[in-house]
Amino acid sequence: MGPLVPEIITDELNLIVALLVGVAFGFILEQAGFSSSRKLTGLFYGIDFTVLRVFFTAGVTAMIGIVLLNGLGLLDTSVIYINPMFVTSALLGGAIMGLGFVLGGYCPGTSFCGAAVGRIDAMLFVLGGLVGAFAFGEAFPSLQAIYTARGLGDLTLPGVFGVSPGVVAVAITIVAIGAFVATGRIERRVNPDGPVSRFPVSRHRMAAVALVVVSVLVARLDRPEARLLATATDRAYAQAHPVRMVTADEVAFRILDDDPRLQVIDTRDAAAFTAFGLPRAINIPARDLFGKTWRDILGRERDLKVFVADDEGEAVTAARLATLLGYENVAALQGGLGGFRSEILGVTAHASVAAPNAETLDFRRAAAPKLTALIAARGAAKPVVRTAKKVAGGCGV
């Protein structure tokens, strides 16, 4: 599951990836004409909307791709870098950059392309950029208040509008196509010999329709979590894919045996887990099974991971979900925690709970005080709260 950094691709190798990505980035920008300041600024005078076409097509392509990979369970979007939202500095910085764009004719990435093909103005733009950043850096201590004002964190458009990423993807795709059509008309009028005059219109119409269809199809894939949960709770699926069940006796025996290959996973909420839990159990609510947060523990193939919850059904659902997510050696506690309490811990008090045989009854009688002591020693254990570790990124670092 992506991103491949840092588990599969190390930080050192990542720098080689950066170099290769850069080569492709520079090549594409130059091929598209972004090494020319006159072509870039043509955007602002209605002469040449190439920049807008490349930019929006790239943004929409990557956006739909990310929704698709997430929908297929191939990319964990909860850990990728989201540019944080600081309203004041985003607006102020953007306004300053816009003025810099029309005066200088480049933006930072394109200025490096222009410099690479020998444009002296682009080289000076690069130099100017360093001077500007240095000026900002020197003034940084007094600018920090503006820099961090009105911070809203990793805010995304689906979060702002309360809709799924798929809906946002379709909406932005339609806006982009609308912009292509509108700017094409402007360009035809302002610059009849401009690049748009050489476009085969019917093919572009077909491409636009295809793009909308693709984005709608991808949007329907959205929310893999909901889909997997539905499968995990589906009765027909459950019958076809039974979950391995572990008896309370086996769990008790392995806990007392200090079996290193046993991992008890409690799926109840944090409050219930703090109040009562099995020794050495860890707390992972079912919704946290998605993504990479607990992958290190869940991915240990040789460990038997026993899901426990108040009732058996909940534990089975969590175990089935873990299996659907590709984890192996997963089981659920038979009878739930309620069963564990009455059968094992309450063996003397609940004489009515029948043990299958005398041997088991002896085991339970011996185990109950030891387990009770272990549970008491555990005390009110607070669950370890893990939040997904974000990838560092963006231009600030």
Added chain:
Amino acid sequence: MRAPYMNPYLAGVLLGTLLLVTVFITGRGLGASGAYRSTLSAAVETVAPQHAAANPFYAHSPVDTSPLKSWLVFELIGVVIGAFLSGVIANRLEFVTERPRHVTARRRLIMATLGGALFGIGAQFARGCTSGAALSGMAVMSAGGIVTMLAIFGSAYASAYFVRRLWIPAPEASHGPARS
């Protein structure tokens, strides 16, 4: 003979695919202006280490390595190589100041430097430029990235008219009444 530019939609699909692959592999998008900060941090640390230590702007992590050993610096070295290769293939390599005929080279170079400086300042405020904030931000549906994008293009369009003589010649009398 210079090769024609690539179809913009094709270039866009290629660029978007590259961005997608980058996010899939590294969890982050493309960028450019962040390399300014890394380069400056390295320079200031070398020249005036105490001065650098006193200003959080020059701080970087991990502390014990050079700030030049950063993802964006390596990426930008790649950008220069890639653009150069493209320029060779398309026969576009030329050591020249690109300018409209009516603008002097001196004026164009001053404006390029000034524009660069503004971008240098603005990109630090906005935590990214057209690549890192606008394009990559759009791909991950970041509200911050999209607000920055709207601010860049809004400001550029708003000021374009006032500096139009940097790019478009004044209409000549022989061409009839002046265009609006």
